[in-house]
Amino acid sequence: MNRLFFIFFMLAANAFGMLPEDSSKPQLMLKTTGVNKMENSKKEIFKNLYQFSTYIPQMDFTIHQYLSATEPAILFAAGTVQQAEKTLPEIQKILGDRPLKYIFVSHFESDEVAGIEIFQKAYPDVTIICGHLAARELFGFGYKVNILPKKGGEILEDGELKLQFIDYPSEVHLQNGLVVSEINGGIFYSADLMLSFGNGIGKIKTSDWKKEVEAIPLERVPNENKLRELKDSLLKISPKFVAVGHGYCINCE
Ligand SMILES: [Fe+2]
Numbered sequence: 001m002n003r004l005f006f007i008f009f010m011l012a013a014n015a016f017g018m019l020p021e022d023s024s025k026p027q028l029m030l031k032t033t034g035v036n037k038m039e040n041s042k043k044e045i046f047k048n049l050y051q052f053s054t055y056i057p058q059m060d061f062t063i064h065q066y067l068s069a070t071e072p073a074i075l076f077a078a079g080t081v082q083q084a085e086k087t088l089p090e091i092q093k094i095l096g097d098r099p100l101k102y103i104f105v106s107h108f109e110s111d112e113v114a115g116i117e118i119f120q121k122a123y124p125d126v127t128i129i130c131g132h133l134a135a136r137e138l139f140g141f142g143y144k145v146n147i148l149p150k151k152g153g154e155i156l157e158d159g160e161l162k163l164q165f166i167d168y169p170s171e172v173h174l175q176n177g178l179v180v181s182e183i184n185g186g187i188f189y190s191a192d193l194m195l196s197f198g199n200g201i202g203k204i205k206t207s208d209w210k211k212e213v214e215a216i217p218l219e220r221v222p223n224e225n226k227l228r229e230l231k232d233s234l235l236k237i238s239p240k241f242v243a244v245g246h247g248y249c250i251n252c253e
């Protein structure tokens with residue numbers, strides 16, 4: 001009886017993480033050891049476009065954010081909390097007295113969203129531009145921030161910025177998030193589309209826009225009709241530079 005109780009206790013304790021970690025078992029991703037091994041960097045990767053990156057060796061994966069230091073300034077992806085803490089002082093140095101007016105959020109995932117409150121403390125008037133589903137998620141998760149929801153096909157012109165939004169079925173249950181083209185600067189922020197593995201910090205490859213669009217695999221948008229619709233929308237634009245969310249940026253000039 002005691003033996004049975006002991007076995008039951010050990011199983012329950014293991015399930016709730018009460019036992020010391022066994023290094024032979026797979027660990028939860030991004031435990032502190034992983035975070036400590038991240039490599040961070042900042043670089044002006046295209047005209048007036050700054051790339052902030054975190055490389056995670058354990059995953060051979062890079063996460064990027066981009067600041068367009070235009071007037072007004074916009075940040076593409078809020079980054080994770082850990083990234084935002086590192087990125088904010090760099091952005092403040094670049095912008096000086098100028099505010100960060102916008103943060104573009106492609107879809108509701110930590111690398112796109114989680115840093116919002118860190119930026120909001122420094123820039124209380126910052127406005128989040130995102131799809132309608134992400135706007136509802138932000139509200140539902142209790143974010144108290146200015147939100148400007150957008151749909152594919154809409155254009156926002158403000159000073160040096162001309163943002164054209166494209167529906168991107170990247171949200172839960174294949175609902176629409178967004179990707180965005182900044183037409184005046186020739187920049188396309190691709191979020192998880194055109195993703196590649198490897199240490200992509202500061203790296204740029206040269207390619208053809210149409211080829212890159214057609215190469216987007218079904219695993220990025222796992223529905224043939226929706227993927228075709230997305231590709232057709234993307235083929236109507238012709239950016240000079242693809243600022244990828246992960247991996248190698250793409251020069252299409
Ligand atoms: Fe994502």
Ligand SMILES: [Fe+2]
Pocket residue numbers: 109111112191192245246
């Ligand atoms: Fe991502």
